[in-house]
Amino acid sequence: MIFDTQHPPAGTVRDWMDALADARGDEISHVFPDTDTAISWSELRDRAAAIAMHLAGMGAMRGESVAFMIPNGREAVLALMGALYGGFRATPINLAAGAEAIGHAITHSRARILLCDHRQRMLLAETLKGRHAAPVVVDVAADFDWPATAQPRALDTLGSDDDALLMYTSGTTGRPKGVLHSHASLLAGGWNTALAHALMPQDRAMCVLPIYHINGLCVTILAPLLSGGSAIVCEKFSASQFWGLCQTHGATWFSVVPTIISHLLHGAAEPTSDCLNAMRFGRSASAALAPEVHSAFETRFGIPIIETMGLTETAAQILSNPLPQHGTRKVGSPGCPVGNEVVILSPDLAEAPRGTEGEIAVRGANVMRGYLDDPAATRAAITADGWLRTGDLGRQDAEGYVFVTGRSKEIIIKGGENISPREIDEALYAHPAVVEAAAFARPCPRYGETIEAAVVLHDGSGPDAGELMQLCETRIGRFKTPDRIHLMSELPKGPSGKIQRLKLAELTTPTPKGESHQTG
Template structure:
């Protein structure tokens, strides 16, 4: 059994893929529910072929190659092929919308786009929204290279060469292109492997899209660094989740709180052998409600390790220790492989139990924002701290407790209200599957608190009951004035609820309208 090193990985994705192929060539690296598996040697050989073909198209080290591919064999092969060649992998979020996709394709300076057959219409629409110069290479069962495309030698690679370009969700403005080197990309996989004590005997389950940093670094890069293997699913399915874990002998999985909530409220259960085999489940991308975590562990007997990460840090920065280590429920844990501090408004580290902005420094931090020196300067301090935009405090043991987002704070009558506090009050009710509090402009207070929820099938709780529950748990001042019941809350590609979209997606009734007015989008209840 091989354990992960205590120091950050040196080298490049190419050198690590060569190492895996040389040491563990016949071992399975990637499995797929409906396709043949890949071994490390097959992955390396096919990645090298893709890299050589791109070089044969005239691309040089550092040129951008866009990837418009879903989870699957060709998505994995194409990603590694671009990285192996030393090209900049501009990974495109397939659910970002045509405007954002067109912007990313144009802004990334992509010379070639590897696009799946099912994504051709999306590419055409994106080209209609922006001027996209990239040459199209269609990817089906095989890659359809332009006729006569030769193979060509590859440039030498270094750890500080650019590797990945991934765009933020852009919920507060234009998406920002986060730029990672080979070193920071590998370090992103390493922080996961280090915190979760991964070995070459582990097998991960990936149900998150690999065009998002969580899916890419946690479940694709971590096995590259630690060894082992990963089952890559095209998407999350509540009905197939535990069966997939059983069929492929999964030892750990990485999901988001909404998935944990859906599994908790589902009808399926893992068998005894599967529960015994799974060492842990990993939660990230947004805060996990205390009640949801406790209920999941009670029902399924599988520990959930809450973590925290960012696109700018190649995913993970914080993690709770592995059992039997002390997991502090309600905290995404402490730093592994990087430093984390709480900064004051003048960017000075604060003492324990003092609220401020969470900042991180380490080998997994991005190079910067692509073609945006001004925003990069705002995000990265002179002494190397990345400002996350998250508010929190750190206890004496080094565990961080997130209290909110700077941009998501609800400022009511001059008082700051962290929406997460309201979220957790709502999640404490067993009928609530998803919940998010948000701000609504208000003439009296500047902003007031509202919330949106998704309820389980057969739920009997009323909106008024939920408002009363919040009032009991967080007090009248922080209690939502209105609760919106929705079929689904808006989410990004990782499953994270997009809180800042809720005000525009929910209807605000006029004050003379009766309570419990129903419309095509939501049902509201107004607090007296």
């Protein structure tokens, strides 16, 4: 298999694993710092094939969901690759989603086999209470503990149109939906990342995002598969260990979310010059990166940050800024389409003129097959001519760069005026003590909705609410300034680390204007 910069990859994940194992089998594919282990491409292929054949021996059929509840690490990568290699529908379960959402995913996916880390057994038992689902559970500790009856069986042939991945959305605005990807769309998603960032075989990704989220899975696991590179897979992010692990294991790039960039910026840990010299770029996705944080990070560490945008429904990346040597990076924009098409749609779903705000839509080989068992939601999301409606609002400039102005479901409507919470977030991030910030709406009898914000401060100290509100008023005016600011120890986040803005109203208590509210 050859990486083609002109066309999305052909074949299946199995084909690409076989090709790398045959061509570069002795080279490291993944490093696992938490267990101080590593695995080569040939070892990965052989273990994935053995897992796949055992799953087939348990009765798993091609295209059938095989779920797994495993935190990042060797077993998670093996489970994912084993399911994909076998032609089963890999169904990673979001361990941070809560019992109700996890139970729904297991039940809705109809998974008859579940690969489980022993540390998740209690959570699994809780999620299955009162449900009809009763999957056969395989313990993955040390090695996969297959039932005695699971005799390896030969695998079916695969095609690029076969199902590959079933991943559930975060469900912040309703019950999680099962996003269904084929091998073709899954590989196209990884290809978009590899293409945008000019990934090479000598590149090594730093993966600190969970691979049960599309960012961690497609960007730092599948993109290296297509480029022939490798990945460092950490169980979780640690600000104090991040730079040391990058240096020890030779990271040349990393993919994180804005909250992680902010925590690294405000952290005491300093990377060595060797670490910085080896690092080609950092990648930010899953949420908007405040320009002040972006600029401050690059000033402190000298590492270019490439802002991008992607969705579960598009196998991650749809937009990316270029690398510094390849073009202009526009701070505040997730960039231009790479590997797919992007347009802005007007309310009547016609293409809007450049510079006009509307709904961002994407079309390409990386777009999902649809939502599992939900044809109505699929029809609502994908237009008749193949455009996936993202639900994000934005505009596109003359050079094709997209500027996201908000999420349609997160827009604050105060006195009949639409206000993007991102604009308020960026005003708050302008204060050097602010590590996390998110504006949100509160119902109001006078204006319909009023503006509030939640903030996490560096070391829990710094400005009071009045100072932050004055900062906002100076930068964005009185009308858009939050009426209340809540000082919190942590903001609620999804599995990727993206702040869950819509949960803030229920987690905070209204307080008089100009006062802070200490929460958590």
